[in-house]
Amino acid sequence: MLLNSGNKTAIQYGSETITYHQLFAHIRHFASLYFIEHGQRAVVFSENRPGYIYAFYSIWKHQGVAIPVDFMATAAEVGYILKDSQPEVIFCSEKTKKVMQEAIAIAGISSKLFIIExxxxxxxxxxxxxxxxxxxxxxxxxxxxxxxxxxxxxGVMLSYRNLMQNVKAVSDHIQIYNKDSRVLVLLPLHHIFPLMGTMIIPLKIGGMLAISPSMASEDLMATLQNNKITIIIGVPRLFAAIRKGVMDKVNKSFVARTLFAVAKKMNSKAFSKKVFGTVHKKLGGAVENLVSGGAALDPAVGQDFQTLGFEVLEGYGMTEAAPMISFTRPGHVRIGSPGEAMPGTDIRIVDGEITAAGENIMQGYYNRPEETAEVLKDGWLFTGDLGYLDEQGYLFITGRKKEIIILSNGKNVNPTELEEVLLASPMVRDCGVFALNDQLQLMIIPEMEAFSTTDPSAIEDEIRTKLIEPFNKSVSAYKRIMRFYVTEQELPRTRLGKLQRFKLASMVEIVAVEETLQEEITDPVFLMIADYLVKEKGRKVMPYHHIEIDLGLDSLDKVSFQSYLQQTFGVSPDPAEMAEYKNINALSEWVRENKTRMEESLVNWKDILQEKVSLKLPDTWITGQIALWFSRAFLSLYFRYKTTGLEKIPDGPCIIAPNHQSFIDGMFVASYLRFGQAKRTYFYAKEKHIRRPWIKFLANRNNIIIMDLNRNLKESIQKMAEVLKSNKNIIIFPEGTRTFNGGLGEFKKTFAILSSELNVPIVPVSIKGAFEALPRGSFFPKPWKKITVEFLDPVYPGQMSYEALAAQVKKQIQVTL
Structure with a gap:
């Protein structure tokens, strides 16, 4: 099962080169560490690395049975496998050692443990x-x-004959692999598809494999380009991500879009390769075959790759077939079909179900004779998938007969397994797991007795924090619940009580909820992370959102996110650890505390405020002066009103920062400004309040800047900066909202950021009596109430932090109230 090609390169891992001669020497060394009898079992539990390969083949050197285990599995999941398989020897990495030690304790076994490094x-x-x-x-x-x-x-038992049938099929009969093949190792090797396609087959025929150090785009591109990869083995999610990156660039250019349309119409591989040569070079310039498996490929993805001059060879199979049942022949791609039966494999459709027979079909399930008999009947494997063969022998998949959910990353999820765990919680009366938009989602009926002391409006939050988050931490990443729905409706079931899972998605109500970013979120780290996630996920991002439960980031999304954080902030949290953060705000805080780059070389608030934005300051019409006269007269007649300290407003630009007691505070502050001061003083108004044409007309002529704080906070703050840079004043209420009890609320930092970065003073303004005259919930102010407005001494930013500056302004106002 392993060809010795002497000094030819067998493995490339970053800058490390391992020849076949060295590979055999390493295998000899690993095999010398232990002894097992023929047929005894040994586990490999590690991320992809050369030592993984040494350990795996050392097991075969002893004629033992290799058991590769998902390196991201939890201790409980690994413990189950150990207890079931009873291995004599275990190989793990430093990264997986802690989980393995816990798993060994759970399984109660005494296997020999070797650390690969x-x-x-x-x-x-x-x-x-x-x-x-x-x-x-x-x-x-x-x-x-x-x-x-x-x-x-x-445990699916595969013989050497099963494996060799697949090796011969794609190297002898369909010549995908040859001794000159250079194969990318990207997917984890515990899955049979990459285990065969990126390790066993290329090493059996004398090819070369290049291990990408990670799934981050930088590592992937470097591995492709440095090793002139000829075969890329991937799951649909990978090819969708590559296609998205390419198409984003194509769609930005009119010329590129036109060429893409022409190439699609011509359907000429030679023309496409010439026109999109840059794309081919980006992938190393030598790619001959893109091979997709593990789940169905989106036909649109396959079509776009074909237009770019690539063929995506899609296959269909399952672990029980080692793994391929059907495969597309080069030059004969049919979009939407995973090809024809593999050489040596027969396909039959029995009552709509796909069945397969051949030397690639498994021996059976380990220690599971009854379950083996359910799927292996007279040598035929009943796949549980529904489909048909067309007249040319092409296979088409139409659905699944079994309950197992297959995600686009190739992972298989048994929803019953997850439901059993969730139903054990006293918080859950009933629940159902289903897939929607390629995410695991949950419909849940809460057990109301468990929430007898909980405010009804807080039930969903309690389910999130006490059930979903702990559950997600206890399972592998691909088994996590990405979104959940609380319902009082009974879940759809048959008369015998069997859950009708296919109906769960139709229970999801599509409710358009306007999610808004609050004014107080001025932290540039959060804003940049939120902006990135908005572009990636196509939905608004709130500080309290969880990257999985609310935003639905899957493992590949998190790798891309990791790459973004590395490039932008110089930090690289492990994708598996990202979900540990309670929400985006908590993750942003960690990034802010650990970042090494943003302030020095990338983006900071000074840079943000210096960016040019489109803003034409409104002209000041005579209506502004008329409004001042009217408001002065009204205030003098209706209230016992007094203004002091106007002389403290500096001649240059400044921020006027009053406390906020009523909805007419703006009138209280501005009415007694001298005309020259009023003319150069601007308010901002939220766009949602200025939607009527006549109101917008007046606003644009009376020193009012219209801002959409909900949709574009960054641009809104930049507009405020433009006012100050134009040597004008702006009135900002630091609390952002009116007081609930007459006291001061929290001062947001927006005004402090503007003051600090533009070096303009802040004039605190104390408003007293407005809350008593017009408290929240009142429509008409109470007459003859005493109102005092006092302009206080300016506060200059100096070297104060944003927080200290905001606190100083609040303190000055506080002592006057």
Whole structure:
């Protein structure tokens, strides 16, 4: 199962080159660490790295059975596999050691544990005279654990014959692989698809594999370009991400869009490769085949790659078929179909269900004879998928007969398994897991007795924090609930009580909720992260949103997000750890505290405020003067009104910052300004209050800047900055909203940021009596109330922080109240 090609490169890992001779030497070293009997089992639990390959083949050197395990699995999940398989030896990495040690304790086994890094980099013994044994084809080679219908994973036993059938199919019969193939290793090797496609097959025929150090775009691009990759093996989610990056650039250019349309019409691979040569070079310039498997490829993705001059060879299969059942032949791509039956494999449709037979079909499920009998009947594998064969023998998938949910990243999820855990909570009366928009979602009926002391409006938050978040921390990333819905309706079930899962998605009410960013969110780190997530997820981002439960970031999204954080802030939180943060605001705080770049080399508020925005300051009409006269007369007659301290307003630009007691505070502050002061003093008004044409007409002629704080806070703040840079004044209420009790509320930092970065003073203004005259909920002010407005000494920013500056202004107002 492993060809020794001497000094030819076998593995490239970053800058590290391992020849076939060195590979054999490393395998010899790993094999020397332990001894197992023929047929005994050994586990490999690690992220992709050269040592993974050394450990795996050392098991085969002993003619043992290799069990690769998902390196992101939880201790409970690994513990189940260990208890079921009883391995003699376990290999893990430093990164997975803690989880493995917990899993060993859970399983109660005493296997030998080896840390890969402790042996991976050691000088390997000489490989002279070392040979891999020729396997007996009927012997079990690997056991791959996959989700089952019983709620616990099943071990799929694959023989060397099963594996060799796939090797021969894509190297002898369909010549995808050859000795000159250079294959990208990106997907985790515990899954049979990348295990075969990116490790076993290329090493069996003498090809080369290049391991990407991570799934981050920088590592991926560097691996592709430095190694002139010829075969990219991926799941649909990967190809969708690559296509999105390319198409975003195409759609920005009229010329590129035109060329793309022409290429699509011509349907010429040669023309497309010439026109989109830059795209091909970006992927290394040598890619011959893109191979997609693990889940169905979006036909639009396949079509766009074809227009760009690539063929995406899609396959269909499952772990039980090692893994391929059908595959597309080069030059014969049919968009929407995963191709024809693999050489040596027969496909039949039985009552609409796809069945397959051939030497690639598994031996059975480990220790599960009854479940094996359910899917293997007279040598035919009943896949649980529905489909048909057309007249040319092309297979088309139409649906799933089984309950297992297949996500676009190739992961299989048993919803029953998740429901059993959730239903054990006293908070849950009933629930159902389903997939919508390629995300796991949950419909939940709460057990109201558990919320007897909870405010009804807080039930959803309590479910989020006490049920969903802890649950998501306890399972692998791909099993996490990305969104949940609380309902009082009974879930759809048959008369026998079986959940009709396919009806759950139709219960989701599409409610248009206007989500708004609050004024107080002025932290540039949060704003930049939110802006990135808005573009990626196509929805507004709130500080309290969770990256998974609310925004639905999956593992590939989080890798992209990790890359963004690295480039922008110089921090790189592990994607698996991102979900540990309670919400986006908490993650932003961590980034702000640990960032190494933004302030020095990227973006800060000074840069933001210096950006040019389109703003024409409103002309001051005579109506402004008339309004001042009218308001003075009204205030003098209706209230016992007094204004002091106008002389403290400086001649240059300044921020006038009053406390906020009533909805006519603006009138109280501005009415007694001298005409020269009033003419150069501007208010801002929220766009939602200025929508009527006649109001907008007056606003544009009476020193009112219209801003959409909800939709574009950054631009709104920039507009305020433009007012100050134009040597004008602006009135900003630091509290952002009226007081509830007459006292001072929290002072937001927007005004302090403007003052500090533009070096303009702040004039605090104390308003007293307005709350008593016009409290919240009142429509008409009470007459003859005493109102005093006092302009206080200016506060200059100096070297104060935003927080200190805001606190100083608040303090000056506080002592007057």
């Amino acid at each position: 402790e042996h991976e980099s050691k000088e390997a013994a000489n490989a002279d005279g070392f040979e891999m044994p020729e396997p007996t084809l009927e012997n079990t080679a690997v056991i791959i654990y996959t989700s089952g219908t019983t709620g616990s994973p099943k």
